[in-house]
Amino acid sequence: MQRxxxxxxxxxxxxxxxxxxxxxxxxxxxxxxxxxxxxxxxDVVTAMYATVAGWAAPEQLNNPLAYFRFLLGRITPEQVAGHVASKEKAAQDRAARLASAHAAAARAAAPAPIQTAPRVSWRERFAAEYETARTTKATA
Incomplete structure (x- = not known):
């Protein structure tokens, strides 16, 4: 509060x-x-000054704290409640966006499935070439 x-x-x-x-x-x-x-x-200063928009600012303040309390008093409880609700909604939206970003990053970082099909076909091709080479040597 002091900050x-x-x-x-x-x-x-x-x-x-x-x-x-x-x-x-x-x-x-x-x-x-x-x-x-x-x-x-x-937010507080903006809300305070919005309550007196269009008014002439006082030339001299004998009691600045009383003027501050006056400005705060003009902020209605509905404005306070609405501001709190909008901040909470923004926090919920931010949390949802963060969760979806984390989920997307987890999906992107997941290792790709191992593809064994090319290795099997390479072995089959090698075996076929080896067999043809062996049979041609045996016949020659």
Whole structure:
């Protein structure tokens, strides 16, 4: 959670103040139901700014943490649940693709079946040539 908070502080420049600490961000994220298992810093910042699209950015923030909590509060629980579901679906799709790739690689790496037919025909041909050579020597 602290890494996610640090990355959010790096991307949301209004949080880079002396008064905002990573544990403040962690507490706000926990209150909003955002977990690092399903959200990246980019996802959080994008969702925050999407909630205020078209608004004029404040000139000066007296309390950046309150503004951060306000932005997080505008992310609806449906958005959080939808984001979590889409991340889980993407993980399942990625696992299925990986499993099929492993299966294809295993099929490609399997040794080719041994073909004994050419060896048998070579031996038969050799035996026939040897027999003809022996019979021609015996008759000559």
């Amino acid at each position: 996610l908070a640090a990355k959010i502080m790096n991307q949301a420049t209004f949080l880079r103040t002396k008064t905002v600490r990573t544990w403040h961000i962690c507490a706000a994220l926990e209150d909003a139901g955002i977990t690092p298992a399903h959200w990246t810093a980019h």
